[in-house]
Amino acid sequence: MKNNNTVIDAHNLVRVYDEKTVPIYALNRVHLHIERGEFTAIKGPSGSGKTTLLNMLGGLDSPTEGFVEINGTNITKLKGNKLIDFRLNNIGFVFQSYNLVPVLTARENVEFIMLLQKRPTSEIKKRVNELLQQVGLSEKAGKRPSELSGGQQQRIAVARALAPKPQFILADEPTANLDSVSAGNLLDIMAKLNKEENMTFIFSTHDQRVIDRARRVITLEDGKIVADTAPASTEHTHYETS
Amino acid sequence: MLLRIAWRNIGRNKKRSGIIIGAVTLGLAAGIFLMAFYSGMIEQRVRLAIQNETSHLQVHHPDFRKDYDIKYYLVNGPASQKQIQSQVEVKQAAGRIIIPGMIASPSGSSGITINAVQPEKENAITGLQQKVRAGSYFNPQKENSILISEKLIKKLKLGIGKKTILTFQDSSGNMMAMAYRITGVFKTSNTPFDENNVFVNISDIDSLAGLHHQYNEIAILLHSGSSLKVVQTKLKSLFPEYEILNWQELAPEIALTVSVGEQMVLIFMGIILLALAFGIINTMLMAILERTREIGMLLALGMNRLRIFQMVLWETVLLVLAGCPFGIGIALAAIGITHQTGIRFKKFSEVYASFGYNDVIFPELNLRQFLIIMILVILTAVLSSLFPAWRALRLKPAVAMRK
Numbered sequence A: 001m002k003n004n005n006t007v008i009d010a011h012n013l014v015r016v017y018d019e020k021t022v023p024i025y026a027l028n029r030v031h032l033h034i035e036r037g038e039f040t041a042i043k044g045p046s047g048s049g050k051t052t053l054l055n056m057l058g059g060l061d062s063p064t065e066g067f068v069e070i071n072g073t074n075i076t077k078l079k080g081n082k083l084i085d086f087r088l089n090n091i092g093f094v095f096q097s098y099n100l101v102p103v104l105t106a107r108e109n110v111e112f113i114m115l116l117q118k119r120p121t122s123e124i125k126k127r128v129n130e131l132l133q134q135v136g137l138s139e140k141a142g143k144r145p146s147e148l149s150g151g152q153q154q155r156i157a158v159a160r161a162l163a164p165k166p167q168f169i170l171a172d173e174p175t176a177n178l179d180s181v182s183a184g185n186l187l188d189i190m191a192k193l194n195k196e197e198n199m200t201f202i203f204s205t206h207d208q209r210v211i212d213r214a215r216r217v218i219t220l221e222d223g224k225i226v227a228d229t230a231p232a233s234t235e236h237t238h239y240e241t242s
Numbered sequence B: 001m002l003l004r005i006a007w008r009n010i011g012r013n014k015k016r017s018g019i020i021i022g023a024v025t026l027g028l029a030a031g032i033f034l035m036a037f038y039s040g041m042i043e044q045r046v047r048l049a050i051q052n053e054t055s056h057l058q059v060h061h062p063d064f065r066k067d068y069d070i071k072y073y074l075v076n077g078p079a080s081q082k083q084i085q086s087q088v089e090v091k092q093a094a095g096r097i098i099i100p101g102m103i104a105s106p107s108g109s110s111g112i113t114i115n116a117v118q119p120e121k122e123n124a125i126t127g128l129q130q131k132v133r134a135g136s137y138f139n140p141q142k143e144n145s146i147l148i149s150e151k152l153i154k155k156l157k158l159g160i161g162k163k164t165i166l167t168f169q170d171s172s173g174n175m176m177a178m179a180y181r182i183t184g185v186f187k188t189s190n191t192p193f194d195e196n197n198v199f200v201n202i203s204d205i206d207s208l209a210g211l212h213h214q215y216n217e218i219a220i221l222l223h224s225g226s227s228l229k230v231v232q233t234k235l236k237s238l239f240p241e242y243e244i245l246n247w248q249e250l251a252p253e254i255a256l257t258v259s260v261g262e263q264m265v266l267i268f269m270g271i272i273l274l275a276l277a278f279g280i281i282n283t284m285l286m287a288i289l290e291r292t293r294e295i296g297m298l299l300a301l302g303m304n305r306l307r308i309f310q311m312v313l314w315e316t317v318l319l320v321l322a323g324c325p326f327g328i329g330i331a332l333a334a335i336g337i338t339h340q341t342g343i344r345f346k347k348f349s350e351v352y353a354s355f356g357y358n359d360v361i362f363p364e365l366n367l368r369q370f371l372i373i374m375i376l377v378i379l380t381a382v383l384s385s386l387f388p389a390w391r392a393l394r395l396k397p398a399v400a401m402r403k
């Protein structure tokens, strides 16, 4: 059953690679339901399909079978620029690496999506200052990505993803390239934003310390969900199974 | 912001951008200079042709030019000349008798055109006096003098002060012969012309030729070439019985040279631009390839295909524009200097002269052609960015980011 708090509804997702030779079922009949305000980790061994699943949820790739609904929109049916625009206006992304535009400063990177959305300059300015502060990088605003540490880059990426207030933020192994202190920092910031802005976060990870911070943990193996622990807290969500 | 990204992307790979900027500089400098060189050469050829050969306009009996038969003369030569001379646009009008004939010396003979001219007026139109390299120009005191060219004097083994015989048909078809004394030797920049023409004073030949005080050609020099068509039309209505031709009609091969010359410049420019286009395509493809993940990321974040396209396009155009000032600067400097000094082709002066060109070329920049080149360069930049941009558009975010 869906309700008003449903953000993502993924139905019977199948993604097959190398269809001509040996088919690889990167995702095999995955059903997933995400509600507003979740702070959810997707874990699983390498090759279990985490990236593939996040790509499906983010509309970066389309499933061989099944569909993904975001806020009632079936994005699997969207094509070309419609899909790109949908991502622009609804989904925030944090990647493992190559996250930022190297020729733009930290501030410009955070502004980036809002500029693409053609938001008014005053709004952009206010929001960007606020976010730079929230991720603790106000004084690095004028620096290029190459002048920032890996952890700082990821914090800028989180600020950028959050800036236009998307429906949810997908983060594929955001801490994979970070030392444990920076990783902890990044998770602190994500958790804080989740709490303060009620922003939905879905992140994949191998790292047990990161998994421990999640309220809901989905485990993938060979493209299948093998475990889905109920959210530790139900204050934001009213989780129902269909 | 796309513009900002594009601009900063140029600074990313200094070496690569430098190569393109260098190529644009070189191509533009070479292209503009070559164009100026050609227009200078053509302008000069036209000027020389007008000065030495055709003048701006010529007036004839309508049948005269068919086979230069002397019997087709202008019925009211001197009166017409006066009337033409009184037009404000006309700088000088000179009457001539043109007779095909033979020149003979004890050691040989040669077919030539006898140009019987009014010494003062002729000099005002063609500067004939300046072309006399040895001896002297026509002198009212000396009757029956003739000017012949260096070429011809060698060929006929003659010299200044020597006598030579001209034979020709008069207006009634009788063969005439007359002795003339060589008083001057001339040389123009057009070798074939020199070999085939001699000059005599019109008053020394008109009665003999049966055209007492008459002409079969009036050559007209205008103050400015821009009034050519106006004057031509005016004279046509003034003298409906005459044929009035402008230099383009008199020397269609020169008019052709002008248009062929322009085409040559365009072809050469085309080659330069093609080379440039390949350079740009190559460079931009490399840049796109290097940034596959970045473009994947931009697509993932929601930068649509039009914007990706614009980004690549801007980067290419800015790159090319960055090279323009240097290229234009070098070309202008080179043109500025050579326009003063001229470019001399000592070794080829004979070759040039045989085609009627001067051996010193003064490059001239023509604004219209300059603008065409600028537009072509920018168009090349835009067109050569299309393929790399298209490659960027084909990237799929999920695939690009796995690279």
Ligand SMILES: Nc1ncnc2c1ncn2[C@@H]1O[C@H](COP(=O)(O)OP(=O)(O)OP(=O)(O)O)[C@@H](O)[C@H]1O
Binding pocket: A017, A018, A024, A025, A026, A044, A045, A046, A047, A048, A049, A050, A051, A052, A053, B399, B402
């Ligand atoms: N573009 C592709 N072409 C072919 N096979 C692919 C492609 N993308 C993923 N796969 C395969 O699909 C399976 C799932 O890959 P996926 O990247 O989703 O795993 P993952 O859980 O993200 O792994 P990791 O922890 O290493 O990032 C793997 O077997 C992988 O080899």
Ligand SMILES: [Mg+2]
Binding pocket: A050, A051, A052, A172
């Ligand atoms: Mg992965």
